[in-house]
Amino acid sequence: MTKVLTDARSIRIKGRSFLAVMLSPDLPIDDWLIRLDDLAARSAGFFLGRPVVLDLTDLQIDRPQLKDLIAELAKRNVSIMGIEGARPSILGSGMPPALKGGRSTSDIEVQAKEPVDPPGKSIVTETRPAMQSIVIREPVRSGQSVIFPEGDVTVIGSVASGAEVIAGGSVHIYGALRGRAMAGSIGNASARIFCRKLEAELVAIDGIYKMAEDMASNLRGQAVQLWLEDDAIMAEKLI
Numbered sequence: 001m002t003k004v005l006t007d008a009r010s011i012r013i014k015g016r017s018f019l020a021v022m023l024s025p026d027l028p029i030d031d032w033l034i035r036l037d038d039l040a041a042r043s044a045g046f047f048l049g050r051p052v053v054l055d056l057t058d059l060q061i062d063r064p065q066l067k068d069l070i071a072e073l074a075k076r077n078v079s080i081m082g083i084e085g086a087r088p089s090i091l092g093s094g095m096p097p098a099l100k101g102g103r104s105t106s107d108i109e110v111q112a113k114e115p116v117d118p119p120g121k122s123i124v125t126e127t128r129p130a131m132q133s134i135v136i137r138e139p140v141r142s143g144q145s146v147i148f149p150e151g152d153v154t155v156i157g158s159v160a161s162g163a164e165v166i167a168g169g170s171v172h173i174y175g176a177l178r179g180r181a182m183a184g185s186i187g188n189a190s191a192r193i194f195c196r197k198l199e200a201e202l203v204a205i206d207g208i209y210k211m212a213e214d215m216a217s218n219l220r221g222q223a224v225q226l227w228l229e230d231d232a233i234m235a236e237k238l239i
Contacts, residue, residue, distance in 0.1 A: 022207075023078075024055040025069065033072055039209070040076060052078055053099060057085030066090050139175065140165060149186050161201060170194070180204075189228050194238070198224040208233055 025032045054070075061069070070080055082099035083091065091098055132151035139155075140146055142162035146153055149168040158175030165171050166182045173181065173195035184191030184206035193203055198219050203210050205228040216235065223238040 021050050021052045022055050022084075023052055023073075024057070025059060027059070027061075029061070029065070029069055029072075036076070039211075051081045054080050054083045054096070055085050056083060059085075061090070063090040063092060066095070070095065133169070140179065142179070158197075167191070177203075182209075184228070191228075193226040194224075196223050198222055198235075203233065205233055 023036075052073075054073075056066070066083075066086070073080060080096045082096050084099045086098060088098070134148050134151070134153055136146055136153065136155045136157070139157035140159045140163040142160040144160075144163045145166065146155070146164070147166045149166075151167065152169035152172065153165050153167040154172040154174070155165060156174050159165055159173055159177050159179045159181065161178040163179035164182070165173070165180070166185050168186045168191075169183065169188060170192045171181045171183045171194070173193075175195075176197035176199055177193075177195035178199045178201070180202040181193050181195070181200060182202075182204040183193050187206060189206040191205055193205065198215070199212075199221060200215070201212050203215075203226055205226065208228060208231055210226075210233045219235055219237065224235050225238055226233055226235045228234070
């Protein structure tokens with residue numbers, strides 16, 4: 001006898017976006033893993049509980065090498081939620097799913113205007129969405145994360161050791177920065193970090209990071225701004 005289910009029950013499905021950490025390995029993988037271990041050792045818990053995407057764009061590895069890489073990352077408690085930029089031939093059963101369409105920068109609309117000057121040539125302009133901002137009116141305590149990929153983050157207070165602020169734009173700390181601050185998190189090399197007192201564990205701009213021991217000693221405890229120049233984080237005291 002066939003039982004017919006007559007009472008309809010709905011399944012609620014929602015869309016939700018998350019800010020993921022993108023790891024882009026390079027060859028040789030063993031050397032890259034050493035650098036990853038160095039980052040993890042000097043910034044405990046950096047990958048803990050974070051969604052991580054593996055970017056394999058232009059990386060020439062085969063399926064066995066990819067499996068070994070995923071296994072090595074798993075040993076380091078780095079769980080890969082998806083793989084972007086991989087050739088379909090190297091993916092397979094038991095691997096994280098292929099992802100595509102991830103946005104690393106703001107969408108750009110390119111429009112051709114009517115010829116103005118000189119005659120016969122069109123002027124192309126880029127239109128970017130206006131950056132937003134949020135203000136946190138209390139200290140960011142150890143273990144807390146403030147993540148705002150849409151724009152700037154301003155903290156009216158301090159960022160404790162073990163806390164972090166991640167912004168798609170610039171980060172402004174009107175107190176001591178003792179934890180981690182990451183600006184330009186979705187691909188903004190012009191983002192900056194400003195703080196009243198630099199005691200950071202880690203700072204990063206557009207994926208380029210600098211650890212506490214890599215910072216000039218004369219900047220510790222000072223009001224500082226940091227910016228990116230030629231793939232290096234620069235810093236100077238604020239007057």
